[in-house]
Amino acid sequence: MESLGTRRHAAGAFLIIGSVLGLVGNSLHPHVASPDAGASLRAIADNVAWSAIHLAIIVAILLVIGGLLELADELADTPGRYAARLAAGASLLGGALVTVSTTIDGFAMKSFAAAVADGGGDGALRFAVAGQTIGFGIWSIGMLVFFGAAFTCFGVAVLASGRYPRRYGWTPIIGGVGSAVAALLQLAFNREVQAAETIFLLSSLLLTLWTLALGVRMWRTAAAPAAAAALAPVAS
Numbered sequence: 001m002e003s004l005g006t007r008r009h010a011a012g013a014f015l016i017i018g019s020v021l022g023l024v025g026n027s028l029h030p031h032v033a034s035p036d037a038g039a040s041l042r043a044i045a046d047n048v049a050w051s052a053i054h055l056a057i058i059v060a061i062l063l064v065i066g067g068l069l070e071l072a073d074e075l076a077d078t079p080g081r082y083a084a085r086l087a088a089g090a091s092l093l094g095g096a097l098v099t100v101s102t103t104i105d106g107f108a109m110k111s112f113a114a115a116v117a118d119g120g121g122d123g124a125l126r127f128a129v130a131g132q133t134i135g136f137g138i139w140s141i142g143m144l145v146f147f148g149a150a151f152t153c154f155g156v157a158v159l160a161s162g163r164y165p166r167r168y169g170w171t172p173i174i175g176g177v178g179s180a181v182a183a184l185l186q187l188a189f190n191r192e193v194q195a196a197e198t199i200f201l202l203s204s205l206l207l208t209l210w211t212l213a214l215g216v217r218m219w220r221t222a223a224a225p226a227a228a229a230a231l232a233p234v235a236s
Contacts, residue, residue, distance in 0.1 A: 008222030011070035015215025018063030019208050025056040026204065041128055044113035054106020058099055061146075064211055065095045068154065071214070080160030087153035094146025101139035104131060140186045143200065148180030151207050164217075171210040178203030 030043060044050055072088040075081060112128035151172040159169030182200035185193055 005222045007070055008218045011067040012215045012219030012222060014063040015067035015211050015218065018060045018067065019212035019215060021056050021060035022064065022208050025053050025060060028053050029057070040132070041113040041116050044109055045117040050110050051106050054102050057102050061095050061099055061102070065091050067211070067215060067218070068150070071154065072157070075157050075161045075163070078161035078163060080157035083153045083157035083160060087150050087157055090145050090150035090153060094142050094150050097138055097142030098146050101135050101142055104135035104138070109135065136192065140183050144180055144183035147200070147204060147207060148176050148183055150176070151179070152176030168210070168214065172207060175203045175207035175210065179207070
C-alpha cells in the first residue's frame with residue numbers, strides 16, 4: 001500500500017507540474033499559422049524567450065508521460081487494460097516525435113532564424129525552410145499519435161475500467177479526437193492551416209486541464225491511505 005501510494009503521489013506530482021508547465025509554455029508560444037517563412041523566422045529571431053519556452057514544453061511532455069504511464073499500470077488489471085497498453089505505447093512513440101519536433105522548432109530554428117537575420121542570404125533561408133518542413137512533418141505525426149491516439153486510448157481505458165467518474169474518460173476522448181482532426185488537416189494540406197491551429201489549441205487546452213485534474217485526483221487518493229494508516233490504532 002505504501003509503495004502504491006508513493007507511486008501515485010509521484011504520478012500526481014508529475015501530471016500537475018507537467019500540465020502547469022505546458023499551460024505556461026503554450027500560452028507564451030505563438031499559435032498563428034503563417035505561409036510567410038520570412039515573417040515566421042523574424043518572429044523567432046526577435047523572441048528572446050523562444051528556446052526557454054520550448055525547453056519548458058519538453059520538460060512538460062516528459063513529466064506528463066511519466067504520470068500517464070502510472071495510469072496505464074493502474075488500469076492493467078481492469079477491462080481497459082488493452083486500451084491502456086496501446087495508450088502507453090502511443091504516448092512513448094508520440095511523445096518522442098513531439099520532443100524531436102519541439103527541439104527542432106525551439107533550438108535549430110532559433111539558430112537558422114538568427115543566421116537569416118544576420119544576413120545569411122538565400123542559403124541560410126533555404127536551410128531554415130528545410131528545417132521548418134522537416135519539423136512540421138514530425139510535429140504533425142507526433143500530434144496525431146501523442147495528442148490524438150494516446151489520449152483517446154487513455155479515455156477509452158478509463159471508461160472501460162470503471163475506476164474513475166465517466167468525465168475522466170470522455171474528456172480525453174474529445175480532446176484526442178480534436179487533436180487527431182487537427183493533425184489530419186495539416187497532413188492533408190501539407191502545411192500549417194489556421195483551422196488546424198484553432199482546433200488543436202482548444203483540444204490541447206482540454207487535454208491539459210484533464211491532465212491537471214487527473215494529477216490532483218491521483219495526489220489526493222494517494223494521500224488518503226497514508227492518512228488512514230496514520231490514524232489507525234497501533235496494536236500493543
